[in-house]
Amino acid sequence: MASTEFQSLQGMSDLYAPEIYLWRMIEERARTLFNSYGYEELRTPSLEKLSVFKRSIGDTTDVVQKEMYAFKDRGGRELALRPEGTAGTIRHLAGRGEEGLNARVFYMAPMFRCERPQAGRKRQFHQVGVEATGEPNPLADAECIALQQNLLEVWGLTDSTIKINSRGTKEDQKLIAENLQRLLEPSRSSLCEDCQRRMDENVLRVIDCKNPKCKEIAATLPEMRSFMTKESQDYLNTVIETLSKMGVVVEYDRSLVRGLDYYVHTVWEITHGALGAQNAIAGGGRYEIALGKKGIPGVGFAMGIERVITALEACGITADQFVPEGGTWLISLGEAALAENMKLARELRNKGVRCGMELAAKSMKAQMRKANREGAEKVIIRGEDELTKGTVIVKNMEEGSQEEMNLEDIVRNS
Ligand code: HAM
DSSP states (O other), X not given: OOOSTTOOOTTOOOOOTTTHHHHHHHHHHHHHHHHHTTOEEOOOOSEEEHHHHHHHHOTTSHIIIIIOOEEEOTTOOEEEEOSSSHHHHHHHHHXXXXXXXXXXXXXXXXXXXXXXXXXXXXXXXXXXXXXXXXXXXXXXXXXXXXXXXXHHHHHTOOSEEEEEEEOOOHHHHHHHHHHHHHHHGGGGGGSOHHHHHHHHHOGGGGGXXXXXXXXXXXXXXXXXXXXXXXXXXXXXXXXXXXXXXXXOOOEEOTTOOOSOTTEEEEEEEEEETTSOSOOEEEEEEEEEEXXXXXXXXXXXXXXXXXXXXXXHHHTTOOGGGGSOOOOEEEEEOSHHHHHHHHHHHHHHHHTTOOEEEOSSOOOHHHHHHHHHHTTOSEEEXXXXXXXXXXXXXXXXXXXXXXXXXXXXXXXXXX
């Protein structure tokens, strides 16, 4: 049996080359795009007070009830590893006073949910997300969705679908809940166990339950928007119309609810065909998060990087396309050349050249073998002769050709 001594925890992965180069492409392109939309990077701690998540995500949500890594620290304080990025972001922005009420921030960070691991579902996963506070109007929602569509484009991700719905205002939600409870009561015993509980605690979630019987029952219910005020219905229509004018295609989905309680009005999700049961690569929406006396309005989204990677790979975009070129390998024949090459390596690296060498005197054969293993494109060889002449032998590994060059030229032209 393979030793578990060196394995990371179940549902959590070590990330390293070559795959890490796909991660870096995702992060770098996202940073550039966010910058063009005026978003600034925010890094909040992974650990927060449990209350930060409870009061914003909602006490009765699956995330809070079943999935959080929550514990008491040595001082008896109730803490939790963040299961998502919105709650901590708003906690931070609320502390920045007026400035925080009209801010645009993005984050790229690990999140933690103690779920049963399966394909596409991890216990530590990573989100790239944005939050924009202030501007509680449909144009802000449309711009946020358009930004997300842009992100898919810069990553080269095709074949995804943006599904959109509205949960209305908090008042609408009360009315929706009352009506759903009334309409679902006769079918209560036919619902799954979770939904029977949701009937009393969080009835909106019955609508997007994946259980076939619950789905069948939910399909007989009127759409959520039929219980909303005209203003709320207009809000959703404006978001969809604005996006259509911007050339962003979205699909209205009456059964989309989202699992976090802070949402009001627009909610959306992006799915991709290459993923199995866990097919959401992203989720987002408008929200209102009450912190202290203030209710902070905002809109944002988060993309799950692990799932984005699965989708990218299905589109033929893989890590090896982003692995840096092989670079240069220095070969030293003798102790004197070794010492001189330490200096040369430093000069080349200062010029940004990816450059490596053995740090002990070894045979030519052993050093060439290493250069090959490292995928070097160019090898620079120096021995006693070259040191005396102030030259180097440069070998092009692909073509197999080699020539003698002046040391100064090598440094100057690198
Ligand atoms: P969420 O839908 O819970 O929304 O998560 C967003 C994305 O994170 C999902 O679509 C999925 O790609 C990824 N994700 C979630 N759980 C896992 C998991 N266990 N393993 C792998 N990937 C996962 C939020 O977190 C909201 N904070 C989004 C938001 C931001 N809404 C407004 N602003």
